[in-house]
Amino acid sequence: MMRFLLELAFFSLLLLVFALAKNETQEQPSTRVPKTLNPPKKIDALEGENITFACQVDHLGEFALLWKKNAGGTKEVLLVEKQRITHDSRISVLDDYSFQILDVSRHDSGEYLCVISSNPPVELVHTLNVKYPPSIAVEPSSGLVIVPKGHTKVIKCHIDGNPSPNITWQSEKDIQLFNNSVVTGDTITFDPVDPLHSGVYKCKAENELGIDTGSITLKVLSGPPEIHVPKPWVHAGLDTTKEIKCIVYTESPVNVTWYKDDTQLSNSGDHVRIVSNNNTYSVALRKLTEEDMGNYTCVARNSGGETSATIEISGLASAVKFKSDPMGYKPTSYALMWEVESYSHVIDYLLQFKEKKVNSTDDWEEVTIPAERQPGLIQTQTYDITGLKENTFYDMSIQVRNKFGWNKPTTFAFSTKQKAEPAKPTEKIQEVNENPQPEPYPEHVSSGTDENRATPTTEPPERARVLGLLTVIILSFFFW
Numbered sequence: 249m250m251r252f253l254l255e256l257a258f259f260s261l262l263l264l265v266f267a268l269a270k271n272e273t274q275e276q277p278s279t280r281v282p283k284t285l286n287p288p289k290k291i292d293a294l295e296g297e298n299i300t301f302a303c304q305v306d307h308l309g310e311f312a313l314l315w316k317k318n319a320g321g322t323k324e325v326l327l328v329e330k331q332r333i334t335h336d337s338r339i340s341v342l343d344d345y346s347f348q349i350l351d352v353s354r355h356d357s358g359e360y361l362c363v364i365s366s367n368p369p370v371e372l373v374h375t376l377n378v379k380y381p382p383s384i385a386v387e388p389s390s391g392l393v394i395v396p397k398g399h400t401k402v403i404k405c406h407i408d409g410n411p412s413p414n415i416t417w418q419s420e421k422d423i424q425l426f427n428n429s430v431v432t433g434d435t436i437t438f439d440p441v442d443p444l445h446s447g448v449y450k451c452k453a454e455n456e457l458g459i460d461t462g463s464i465t466l467k468v469l470s471g472p473p474e475i476h477v478p479k480p481w482v483h484a485g486l487d488t489t490k491e492i493k494c495i496v497y498t499e500s501p502v503n504v505t506w507y508k509d510d511t512q513l514s515n516s517g518d519h520v521r522i523v524s525n526n527n528t529y530s531v532a533l534r535k536l537t538e539e540d541m542g543n544y545t546c547v548a549r550n551s552g553g554e555t556s557a558t559i560e561i562s563g564l565a566s567a568v569k570f571k572s573d574p575m576g577y578k579p580t581s582y583a584l585m586w587e588v589e590s591y592s593h594v595i596d597y598l599l600q601f602k603e604k605k606v607n608s609t610d611d612w613e614e615v616t617i618p619a620e621r622q623p624g625l626i627q628t629q630t631y632d633i634t635g636l637k638e639n640t641f642y643d644m645s646i647q648v649r650n651k652f653g654w655n656k657p658t659t660f661a662f663s664t665k666q667k668a669e670p671a672k673p674t675e676k677i678q679e680v681n682e683n684p685q686p687e688p689y690p691e692h693v694s695s696g697t698d699e700n701r702a703t704p705t706t707e708p709p710e711r712a713r714v715l716g717l718l719t720v721i722i723l724s725f726f727f728w
């Protein structure tokens with residue numbers, strides 16, 4: 249705006265001066281429009297050259313002559329008559345009103361207008377096209393791109409040059425062969441980018457004035473390794489031999505190190521041996537001591553990151569396995585049978601139970617059961633939980649104590665049976681002789697042997713019933 253006003257002011261001043269100068273001739277305002285004598289010209293120049301555009305006018309009269317530059321639609325006045333408006337000292341007007349630029353640069357390309365201030369104005373449009381060889385700026389400027397795999401990655405060579413250079417890409421790998429990569433002019437898009445895309449990509453720009461090249465090194469990191477631990481908790485005893493394992497999945501080279509608590513493990517004679525076989529990394533521990541118990545961590549590192557997994561070697565007993573049928577056979581007691589693995593002698597068991605209720609606030613009933621010493625690793629034990637309600641569900645848990653302490657509780661749920669109806673004077677006779685109710689769980693028959701072991705003094709009535717039935721059937725065959 250300011251510039252426009254200035255231009256206007258300057259222009260008016262000039263017109264006034266001209267009017268004054270011409271007063272003596274007492275001419276009427278001319279109706280004759282001047283003509284330019286030169287044809288429009290297009291100059292192709294190289295940087296550093298000097299160029300001239302002519303603007304000869306048949307009869308300028310009282311009019312002014314201006315040079316303007318049309319740069320992308322906005323017209324900038326460079327010169328009025330011989331007066332330079334622009335600050336660019338390379339630009340000047342010669343005696344014959346020709347326009348000159350010395351030492352042209354790429355930014356001088358554009359239209360140059362010789363304008364005569366008649367009404368209507370007369371314009372002569374010349375064009376300057378400054379050519380220059382290609383230049384490439386790679387993105388990022390370091391030329392090194394490191395990305396994790398996945399997602400979209402674009403690499404780009406910014407190209408400059410006039411005339412517009414053609415561009416070609418080269419790679420040690422044949423770009424076109426790769427899936428998920430698209431080459432468009434100065435960019436390559438990898439979607440998704442994959443470790444397979446890693447490599448050096450060269451871009452080459454060429455026009456008639458020369459060639460420039462750029463190079464981008466793409467490094468695609470595979471993800472961090474994945475670790476699978478087949479057994480995160482290993483039960484061990486003193487003097488036993490145990491092996492712990494991490495299975496490592498990775499797409500790039502991986503280093504696996506082992507730590508016991510915070511100390512890095514290394515081979516130590518026969519006692520600790522670190523082995524790897526393909527993707528299985530293991531530590532074999534012989535003649536375990538109390539100090540060997542604890543947490544072992546495998547740490548796997550690759551170019552994409554690191555992953556770790558922990559395995560605990562513990563002297564505590566393993567989780568309890570319940571062997572009795574969750575559907576009890578009796579109304580007021582439940583014959584519990586369980587099994588546990590413990591290298592060290594089991595000292596005792598802590599049993600807790602209570603009626604299963606929603607949001608129960610009842611206290612747990614606790615029983616400590618001394619262990620029956622059995623040879624071997626697996627200990628089996630039974631216990632009759634008494635004083636229960638009939639036809640009721642119970643929650644319970646068991647913990648096992650050995651010299652290493654209490655293991656984690658294992659939970660279980662069981663139910664008691666409904667009392668037989670109608671009630672008879674002696675419950676025992678009724679149970680044996682009658683069918684109290686239809687038996688909904690036929691598998692009780694087959695699990696009856698287990699049950700026998702648990703509570704050898706009583707035999708489930710179903711078993712007696714089935715045996716009786718079988719006898720009747722077999723006998724009836726014989727006596728038919």
Ligand SMILES: *[C@@H]1O[C@H](CO)[C@@H](O)[C@H](O)[C@H]1NC(C)=O
Nearest residue numbers: 267268269270271272273274
């Ligand atoms: C123009 O010329 C006339 C007569 O020749 C004169 O009267 C007048 O003052 C002049 N004007 C200017 C602006 O000099």
Ligand SMILES: *[C@@H]1O[C@H](CO)[C@@H](O)[C@H](O)[C@H]1NC(C)=O
Nearest residue numbers: 295296297298299349350351
């Ligand atoms: C351009 O003109 C300047 C000054 O007249 C001169 O010194 C220079 O050598 C010229 N350059 C070319 C490329 O002709």
Ligand SMILES: *[C@@H]1O[C@H](CO)[C@@H](O)[C@H](O)[C@H]1NC(C)=O
Nearest residue numbers: 422424425426427428442444
């Ligand atoms: C490209 O993908 C096709 C199927 O989508 C597959 O058969 C081919 O092996 C892949 N090529 C490469 C180089 O990964």
Ligand SMILES: *[C@@H]1O[C@H](CO)[C@@H](O)[C@H](O)[C@H]1NC(C)=O
Nearest residue numbers: 413414415416454455456457
């Ligand atoms: C690129 O341009 C140069 C010069 O203009 C030409 O010689 C060359 O053949 C072109 N290359 C391609 C691949 O078009």
Ligand SMILES: *[C@@H]1O[C@H](CO)[C@@H](O)[C@H](O)[C@H]1NC(C)=O
Nearest residue numbers: 495523524525526527528529
């Ligand atoms: C480990 O790899 C080799 C060769 O690839 C193979 O012969 C061997 O069976 C593999 N071992 C295991 C334990 O998978």
Ligand SMILES: *[C@@H]1O[C@H](CO)[C@@H](O)[C@H](O)[C@H]1NC(C)=O
Nearest residue numbers: 509541542543544558559560
């Ligand atoms: C091993 O790690 C688990 C889980 O973090 C922890 O509960 C346990 O106490 C640790 N064991 C030892 C011996 O540090």
Ligand SMILES: *[C@@H]1O[C@H](CO)[C@@H](O)[C@H](O)[C@H]1NC(C)=O
Nearest residue numbers: 500501502503504549550551
């Ligand atoms: C693995 O360790 C070796 C030696 O400690 C080292 O040279 C190599 O660079 C490591 N590799 C990775 C992927 O960390």
Ligand SMILES: *[C@@H]1O[C@H](CO)[C@@H](O)[C@H](O)[C@H]1NC(C)=O
Nearest residue numbers: 603604605606607608609610
């Ligand atoms: C049990 O407690 C939960 C939240 O503690 C509550 O949303 C739910 O309604 C309770 N159920 C009963 C039956 O009280």
